[in-house]
Each structure stands twice: as structure tokens, then as C-alpha cells.
Amino acid sequence: MFMSSVAASLAANAALNVRDDLIPRRDVAPPGRAVNNNGDNGGNGAQNDTINDNINEPPHNIWVPDNEDPQQQQSLPSPTFLKFPPPPTLYLLCSLTLLISSLLPLLLSPVPSPLSTLKTSKFFQASIMNFIGYLTLSLKPTYFKSICGGSKFFESRESYESLTSYLIFKFIIISQHRGEGSLCYPFFFGILGGLKIAGEVLREVIGRVKDSGREPGGVRVERGWTGIAAVGFCMLAVAGGGGLRGLKLRHLIMFEILIVLVETAEAVISGTVLRVTWGFRERVQAIEAHMEQVGGTQEGRERWQDEIDEINEKILLKSKEGDEFIRYMRMIKSSSLFFSYLHLWISIGFDYSFFDGLLVLSVRSCVYEFCETALEWARECEIGKEMEESFEKPTGEELTNLKDTSEVCCICLKPFGCxxxxxxxxxxxxxxxxxxxxxxxxxAGGIRKARCPICRQPVFPQKKNEFESNEGDSANQQQPQSQAQAQAPESQAQSQSQSQPQTQTPTPTPTPTPQTQLQTPPAQVQNQNPPPQPAQPPLFRFSTESFPTWFPQFSFEVVQRPQPQRLLPRNDQVNFVSDMFPGVERQRIEGMLNGRNADEVVNILLEE
Known part of the structure; x- marks a missing residue:
């Protein structure tokens, strides 16, 4: 089992190997300054001669590996990734390794006949707490963030919550274990917590690089992965060699290490793809700067643009390959959790308890995540196949027209190229x-439902019946509006036709009198559209939005409402103000109370 685990991890690490001599070099010559074939920079005269000689040639001598001739470099070398999608043997090897590691304890050590003996064992207690740790890791409650809020490594809330919940419940597992091997047990899970922290830090670094657009550090990702994998392999070797007593306990720790390595591999793949694509983008920027600085004939600029298009295609290809391999790793992770829960379920037994219900829901969540990832992948493959079959490539004349008119894609606002x-x-x-x-x-949900974002026509040539059925819903929605708009001019025409015979004896329209204008009190006019009051933040709020899909969705909050102001009757307000100001006439007080309350009138009289 140890050799199969090491083989699976080495196979995953082989997919991340990138040769440094095939990555475009960072020592780029500045625009307008070329590198001679001998490798040394010439003076001003040699520089001008080199530019004049190669003014119509693509700048192939911008990045030249030490072991290659600049004259023989006709295209950008491609990094040696493992061909994606990876061969089925890699996925099968990882899946079989996890399956064997989950089911091997059941095959070698039979379950005791009395179930009560197993339930009172230390392994059962550790398994229960381990499942609670997995469950809390998936729930990610927000109150765990306050425990490690002063950490400098993490910025996202998910990293705080997942890491803190993981460490807390692993500590609970350690405290529950008693008996032989009690010193090795905390030691192994302490190193496991360090692996988890290193993986979270690696994911945070890669996420910051993606968001900021900075250049990723040279081999930082590979070194981080090498260190994490080395410690993980050492733990696997010690656990497999008998460092922990009891086959089930050793299996539990080895499985935890494999899960951490699989989670970290996603970040490593993302960082490696990011570093490779960054080198490609650097070359595109250098070629564009060289084109602006040197210029050249139309033929030379077309050759430069041809190379830029080729590099952009390689960038898209590498990004797609990385996404596909990450999907493989996520499917492996989902299947691994499924095997872990299944092994725990078979070992403990089913007795229709609350724990069994939670275990069933967790197994369902793993299956749902695995199927959702697989269906999404299949949907993307189907869309790609339909695109190849339904849409045509532009002809040479159309590409020339696009180039002459400088037309760009309305989605990404980038030129189409040559x-x-x-x-x-x-x-x-x-x-x-x-x-x-x-x-x-x-x-849009498919090629037959999508519409062009420019003219809103279907992107796929549909039949007349299909087009009418798709347009039926929108036409039915617009029919009431069109009927109302059609009835409006008809009513206006009828009113005009009825008013034409009466134009001979026109009657003056009554003008509103001042009394009718003053019938609406000013207080009602001012309070027709009261200004919206700002919502007060709740004192406490609990929500299950971040919980798994099988958990019921609900939320509640505790708010403090402002106390309403008690308004006295009209006569009481007048009496209240007249008692405070006996020298003011009662009629004046009544007039001042229109649209105001007693406190406002008192403040006005005090200012006078």
C-alpha cells in the first residue's frame, strides 16, 4: 500500500514537471536593442546594422536558450507538460490506490462479531471525531475566523475557517486517544496540521498572484510542492513501516496525508500554468514593443503578428489543459472522501442513529460533487464539439477585411489576428x-438557445417551427404591452372625433380656484414621498448559505427597532404650547402646528 501511494503521488508530481530551459528567459533585450549571434552586445553601429538587417524578420533572438542557435529558432518552444488530459492510467492508479487503502483494513482485519466491542474502542471515538472534523471543514462556520484573526498568511475568509476548524477538531481527536501509541498519535497529526497550513499558504500565494497580475516567482511553487510532498512521503513511510500500532489507525493517518497532498496539487497545477503563461505573455509584450520601436514593412509586421497569434493560441491551450487536470484532481478528492466515509460506515455499522443520518448525507454530498464536476466537463466537451461542427472558420478575404477595418471581438475587445x-x-x-x-x-445553456450579443439573432440556423416556438414566449410577453400601446392611439382618435362636432360652441374649461388648490394640506404634500430611512445593521445574524447543498437553507437575525414617537392629539398640542407661552395667541399656535409637531413649534418660539 505504501508503494502504491508513493507511485500515485509521483505520477501526479510528474504532471507538474516543467523544464526551466524551455521556459522563455526573463533577460529580455530592451526595445531597439538586439542581441548579436555571438552573444555579446555590439556598439551603436553594430546595433543599427543588426536592426537594419533584421527589420523585416520576427524578433526570434529575444529569447534564445543557451544550447540553441538563434537562426534555427523559428517558433516558441512549448513547455513539456504531461499531455492533457492525462492518460487514463494516471487517474485509474490514483483511484485504485485510494480504493485499496480504504478497503484493505476490512479485508485483512475482520470486524468483531459483537458490535458493542467495536463501538467502545478507541478507534471508534477517533473515527467519530474525525468525521466531525470533516463535517465542520465542509460547513465552514464564520465564528472560527475570530480565533486566528491576527494571522498574516491568509486574507480570504475560507482559509481562516477551513484551517481553524481542521486544527481544532484534530486536536479534539488527539485528546480523545488514550493507551498505547499516545505519543505517536499527536506527533503525526501535528505534522499533518503543518502540511495543511503549508498547503493553505501555497494556495493563498497563488491566489494573490492571480488577482494582482504580478510575475510569479521562479520555482517557488515547485519548491513548496517538493517540501510538502517530502514531509508527506516521510509520514507515509513511518506510518506504513509500523510507526503506529493498529492497522486501522495507520490507515486513517495515511488517508489524511493523501487528502492533503491532493488538495495541494490543485494549487501547484494552477501556479505552474500561471508561470508558463506569464512567460508567453512576456514574449508577446516584447514583440509588440519591438514592432513599435523598429517598424518595418507590411510583410515583416504580418510575420510578427503571425507569431503573436501562435503564442496566444498556446496560452489558451495551456490554460485549458490546466483546468482539465484540476477537474481530475477534484474528482479524485470527491472519490477519496467517498471511500473514507464508506470505510468508516462499514467499520462502525448502521444502527439508524443520528450519526448514520449525517454520514449518509455526507456520502450523498460527495457523490453529488463528483457527478456535478463530471457533468460540467461533459457539457463543455459537447459544446466544443458542436462549435467545431456548426461554425465555420473565416476565409482569407474575411480575415483581410477584419484586419483592414481593425475590428475586434465584442466580448474580449481583442483583435482577431492574421x-x-x-x-x-x-x-x-x-x-x-x-x-x-x-x-x-x-x-445560454446550449447552442440552440444562444443568441448573438450584437444583433440578438440565434447563433445557430434553426428551422422555422423551432424559431417560432422560441419566439413564442417573448411574443406572448410583449403582446399585452403592444395591445395597450395600440389602444392608446385609438382612444385618442375617438376622443378627437367626438370633440370635432363640439368645436363650434366651445365652452371654457373651469380654472381651479384658490380654495380648491388649498384643499390638500401642506403636510400631506410634503409627506407623499418620505425619504427612505437607512436600515440599521442587525445585532445578530445566522445563515446557512455556505453550508453544503443537502443542509436546509434558513437564516434569522435579531434587530433593534427604533421607538416610535408618540403624537398628542391636536387640542392637547395646542394646550401644551399655549401653557408654555401664554403671551402667544392661540390661532397663531394652531397655524404653526400645520405640518409640525409641538416640539418643533416650541423650538421656533424659543428662537424668537
């Missing part, structure tokens, strides 16, 4: 990048 391999033409005649078009189709 190659046209990543451009598709939809039914209405508009052009889009394939990645932008796939996003439109995914949001």
Missing part, C-alpha cells in the same frame, strides 16, 4: 473568438 484558427463565424455573420463564443453558449 491566422484565424481561433476565430469562428456564426449564422448572423459576426465573428468571435472560440473561447468567448464558448462562454456565450455555456451561459
Amino acid at each position: 491566422r484565424g484558427s481561433n476565430v469562428r463565424k456564426i449564422h448572423c455573420g459576426h465573428f468571435f473568438h472560440m473561447t468567448c463564443l464558448s462562454e456565450i453558449l455555456k451561459r
Whole structure:
């Protein structure tokens, strides 16, 4: 089991190996300054000669590996990723390893016949607390954030909650264990907590790099993964070699280590893809700067643009490959949790308790996440196949027209380029990048429901009956509005036709008198649209929005409402003000109370 676990981890690590000599170098010559074939920079005369000689050639000598000739470098070398999607053997190896590690204790050590003996054992208590830790890790309650709020490593709320809940419940598991091996048990889970912290820090660093757009550090991601994997392999070796007594307990720790390594592998893949694509983007920026600085003929600029299009296609390809491999890792994680819960369920037994109900819901959540990821992947593959079959590539004449008119994609606002391999033409005649078009189709729910974002016509040529059925709902919604708009001019025409015979003896329209204008009190006019009052923040609020999908959704909050002001009757207000100011006439007080309360009138009289 140890050798199979190491083999699975090494296979996953092989997918992340990137040769440093194939990554574009960062020592870029500044625009207008070329590098000679001998490797040394020439003077001003040599510099001008080099620029004049290669003014119509693409700047292939911007990044040149030490072991290659600049004259032989015709395209950007591609980093040696494992071909994505990875071969089925890798996924099967990881899945079989987790399955064997979950079911091997059941095959080698039979369950005792009296179930009460197993339920009173220390392993049962540790398994219960371990399940509570997994459950709390998935729930992510917000109150765990206050425990480690002063940490400098994390900025997102999810990292605080998941890491704190993980460590708290692992500590509870350690405190529940008594007997032989009590010193090894906290030692192993202490190192496991360190692995979890290192993985969270690695994910936070990669997330910050993605959000800020900075250049990722050279081999920081690979070194971080190597350190985490080395400690994990050491723990696997000690646990597999008998460092912990009892097969079930050793299996529990080894499975925890595998889960942490799988979670960290997602961040490592994202960071590696980010570093490779950053090198590609650097080369595109250098070529564009060289084009602006040097200029050249139309043919030379077209060759430069051709190379830029090729690099952009490689960037999209590597990003897609990384996303597909991350989906593999998520599916492996879901299947791993499923095997863990299933092993715990089979070991303990089913006695229709509350714990069994929670375990069933957790198994359902793992299956739902696995199926959702697989269905999403299948949906994207289906959309890609439909795009290849339904949409045509632009012709050379159309690409020339797009280039002459400087037309850009309305989704990403980027030019279409000279190659046209990543451009598709939809039914209405508009052009889009394939990645932008796939996003439109995914949001619409399919190729037959999507519409062009420019002219709102269907992107796929539909039949007349299908088009009428799709337009039926929108037409039915617009029918009441059109009927109301049609009835309005008819009523106006009828009123005009009725008023034409009466134009001979016109009657003057009555003008409103001042008395009728003053019938509405000013207080009502002022209070017709009262200003909205700002909502007060609740004193306490609890919600289950971040809980798993199987948990019931509800929320409640405790708020403090402002006390309403008690208004006295009209006569009481007049008496109250007249008692305070006996020298003021009663009629004046009544007039001042129009639209005001007694306190406001008292303040006005005090100011006078």
C-alpha cells in the first residue's frame, strides 16, 4: 500500500514537471536593442546594422536558450507538460490506490462479531471525531475566523475557517486517544496540521498572484510542492513501516496525508500554468514593443503578428489543459472522501442513529460533487464539439477585411489576428473568438438557445417551427404591452372625433380656484414621498448559505427597532404650547402646528 501511494503521488508530481530551459528567459533585450549571434552586445553601429538587417524578420533572438542557435529558432518552444488530459492510467492508479487503502483494513482485519466491542474502542471515538472534523471543514462556520484573526498568511475568509476548524477538531481527536501509541498519535497529526497550513499558504500565494497580475516567482511553487510532498512521503513511510500500532489507525493517518497532498496539487497545477503563461505573455509584450520601436514593412509586421497569434493560441491551450487536470484532481478528492466515509460506515455499522443520518448525507454530498464536476466537463466537451461542427472558420478575404477595418471581438475587445484558427463565424455573420463564443453558449445553456450579443439573432440556423416556438414566449410577453400601446392611439382618435362636432360652441374649461388648490394640506404634500430611512445593521445574524447543498437553507437575525414617537392629539398640542407661552395667541399656535409637531413649534418660539 505504501508503494502504491508513493507511485500515485509521483505520477501526479510528474504532471507538474516543467523544464526551466524551455521556459522563455526573463533577460529580455530592451526595445531597439538586439542581441548579436555571438552573444555579446555590439556598439551603436553594430546595433543599427543588426536592426537594419533584421527589420523585416520576427524578433526570434529575444529569447534564445543557451544550447540553441538563434537562426534555427523559428517558433516558441512549448513547455513539456504531461499531455492533457492525462492518460487514463494516471487517474485509474490514483483511484485504485485510494480504493485499496480504504478497503484493505476490512479485508485483512475482520470486524468483531459483537458490535458493542467495536463501538467502545478507541478507534471508534477517533473515527467519530474525525468525521466531525470533516463535517465542520465542509460547513465552514464564520465564528472560527475570530480565533486566528491576527494571522498574516491568509486574507480570504475560507482559509481562516477551513484551517481553524481542521486544527481544532484534530486536536479534539488527539485528546480523545488514550493507551498505547499516545505519543505517536499527536506527533503525526501535528505534522499533518503543518502540511495543511503549508498547503493553505501555497494556495493563498497563488491566489494573490492571480488577482494582482504580478510575475510569479521562479520555482517557488515547485519548491513548496517538493517540501510538502517530502514531509508527506516521510509520514507515509513511518506510518506504513509500523510507526503506529493498529492497522486501522495507520490507515486513517495515511488517508489524511493523501487528502492533503491532493488538495495541494490543485494549487501547484494552477501556479505552474500561471508561470508558463506569464512567460508567453512576456514574449508577446516584447514583440509588440519591438514592432513599435523598429517598424518595418507590411510583410515583416504580418510575420510578427503571425507569431503573436501562435503564442496566444498556446496560452489558451495551456490554460485549458490546466483546468482539465484540476477537474481530475477534484474528482479524485470527491472519490477519496467517498471511500473514507464508506470505510468508516462499514467499520462502525448502521444502527439508524443520528450519526448514520449525517454520514449518509455526507456520502450523498460527495457523490453529488463528483457527478456535478463530471457533468460540467461533459457539457463543455459537447459544446466544443458542436462549435467545431456548426461554425465555420473565416476565409482569407474575411480575415483581410477584419484586419483592414481593425475590428475586434465584442466580448474580449481583442483583435482577431492574421491566422484565424481561433476565430469562428456564426449564422448572423459576426465573428468571435472560440473561447468567448464558448462562454456565450455555456451561459445560454446550449447552442440552440444562444443568441448573438450584437444583433440578438440565434447563433445557430434553426428551422422555422423551432424559431417560432422560441419566439413564442417573448411574443406572448410583449403582446399585452403592444395591445395597450395600440389602444392608446385609438382612444385618442375617438376622443378627437367626438370633440370635432363640439368645436363650434366651445365652452371654457373651469380654472381651479384658490380654495380648491388649498384643499390638500401642506403636510400631506410634503409627506407623499418620505425619504427612505437607512436600515440599521442587525445585532445578530445566522445563515446557512455556505453550508453544503443537502443542509436546509434558513437564516434569522435579531434587530433593534427604533421607538416610535408618540403624537398628542391636536387640542392637547395646542394646550401644551399655549401653557408654555401664554403671551402667544392661540390661532397663531394652531397655524404653526400645520405640518409640525409641538416640539418643533416650541423650538421656533424659543428662537424668537
